[in-house]
Amino acid sequence: MFTIVRRPRSSEMSLSTQVKESIENAANCMRDALAFAARTEHPVTITTISDILCRLESLEQVDDLMQQFAKRDDEKTNHYRG
Numbered sequence: 001m002f003t004i005v006r007r008p009r010s011s012e013m014s015l016s017t018q019v020k021e022s023i024e025n026a027a028n029c030m031r032d033a034l035a036f037a038a039r040t041e042h043p044v045t046i047t048t049i050s051d052i053l054c055r056l057e058s059l060e061q062v063d064d065l066m067q068q069f070a071k072r073d074d075e076k077t078n079h080y081r082g
Contacts, residue, residue, distance in 0.1 A: 015063045027056040 015023070030053040037046050 014067055015059070020060065020063075023056055023059055027053060030056065 030049055034046065034049045034053060037049055
């Protein structure tokens with residue numbers, strides 16, 4: 001049977017602090033833009049800003065999930081070795 005999810009390389013394991021901070025700053029700016037857009041902009045603009053914000057916020061959740069998978073994989077590997 002083939003594995004669907006490949007094991008990430010150590011360089012791919014988590015987002016760097018600088019990237020996390022930049023994403024957080026971008027998400028904060030998008031929240032501000034959404035608050036202003038909700039008052040005056042066309043619904044398509046509001047939807048687009050919301051989509052971008054959702055994608056930014058999901059990056060951290062995906063990063064956490066990948067770390068959990070890596071931790072489980074490492075635990076299994078260490079268990080079978082020892």
